[in-house]
Amino acid sequence: MKNIIEIQNLRAESCSKLSGFLRIGATPVRPVELPLTIINGKNDGSLVVITAGIHGTEYVGIATALDLIKSLNPANISGALIIVPVVNILGFEQRSKCTVPIEDDYNGTRNLGRLFPGRVDGTLPHILAHILFNQIISKANFLIDLHGGDIYEYIAPCTMVYTTDNKDLDQKMLDAAKFSGIEYCICRSFRGQEGKLSVEALKIGIPSITIESGDHGVIDESKVNLALNAVMNILRYLKVLDGEIKQYRPPKMLKDLVVVRARNGGLLRTLIPLGSTVSKSEKIGYIQGWSGEIVEYLEAPVSGYLIQWSCNPSVTSGESVAEIAIFY
Ligand SMILES: [Zn+2]
CATH class of the missing domain: 2.40.50.100 (RNA polymerase II/Efflux pump adaptor protein, barrel-sandwich hybrid domain)
Structure with a gap:
């Protein structure tokens, strides 16, 4: 993208890749920051945000995000990518399944995947969701959220799409599911799914897809490759990444x-x-x-x-x- 992309103190020039951290807050003894990479492309185009590790023990998504950061070259990008490889950084550090291992006042620990768009006047998990949503997600033209089975589960790979009343928006997401090449797609109404990042993004007009690949606390490289190929082909479909779009049969649809x-x-x-x-x-x-x-x-x-x-x-x-x- 010809414009400079600025997030907090990070400034990514046109045709550059920049890694840094997004400041969130602090524990009693140290800052809480999220790793972040901006890949600002050579030409203009859409801004795609890729998040992983909203559940900090879904390791395949985290590995996929890191492999994207490593392999994508800004010279092949039109538009830009912002990749956050692990959103629940404290959950990752503490190997905490599903939740942020910080007490939410007297509500116990909370599933970050239900706290979006966050609250500036809340506890740290709400603040984290608020900063991520307002400083990064809200700028996106498309969101890809990488998940998988958590450490307590096996899950068959699939994409997830939440449909709205907006036909154009829905078609874009269903096309992304098709171009992911993943055999199954769970397609449900966005109603009743409040707090999920994809759903809250949709409410402000940003199409999104969730990819579920990998499970039970291990990195299965075949599942990383599945998610990596899916993301790369979706990026080609969105005209953000150069190269020919791979064609797949439509996924088997699940409700x-x-x-x-x-x-x-x-x-x-x-x-x-x-x-x-x-x-x-x-x-x-x-x-x-x-x-x-x-x-x-x-x-x-x-x-x-x-x-x-x-x-x-x-x-x-x-x-x-x-x-x-x-x-x-
Ligand atoms: Zn998850």
Whole structure:
């Protein structure tokens, strides 16, 4: 982009790549800052923001963002990219699943993925969301938010799109899902999803897509490659990255996610692998008791695609152990 991009004290000239930090606040003993890279392209075009690590133990998204920072060359970019490879920096540091490991007054720790657009008069997690949203996200023409299964779950790779009443906006996001090359897309209304970054971006007119790849606290390089190829092709579709757009078949479309809960505590044993198509009432797993007996079969509450399994076999009564996505 011909213009200089300025964020706090960072200034990225045209055709340059600049890494630095976004100041958020401080713990009692040190500053809290988010790593940030601006890739300002050679030519004018859209500004795409890529975020990862809103859940700080979803490592594949974080690795994907770092590989994008490493490999993208501003000479091949029209427009600009702002990449934040780990938003929940404190969660990453503390290996804290899902939440920011800072007490939100007397509300315990909070899922940062439900706190957008944040509050300037809130506690640190709200301030973090507010600064990220107002100083970076609000400038974007398109947002790509990288997620995956957290450390407690296995998840089948998919994209997520939240639809609005704006047909042009929705089509742009559905096209991005198609050009991601990822086989499954969960497509739901943005209503009732307040606080999610993608949804709050949509409310101010910024199209967005969430990519879910990787899970259970490890970096599977094939899942990094899947997400990396998806992002690169979406960037080509948005005319931000040079090169020919790869063509893929449209994804298999999924709607609501239905949770499978265990009524009994015990040891989770699975019968059906992740990524299978299941029928309503099909036995997908069971809970084993301390005499080795089966205390409960887990049955699919609906027909659909088995998209998530808990990866921890220690189960408490009432706990969510799987999710099934329903086909359109
Ligand atoms: Zn996540």
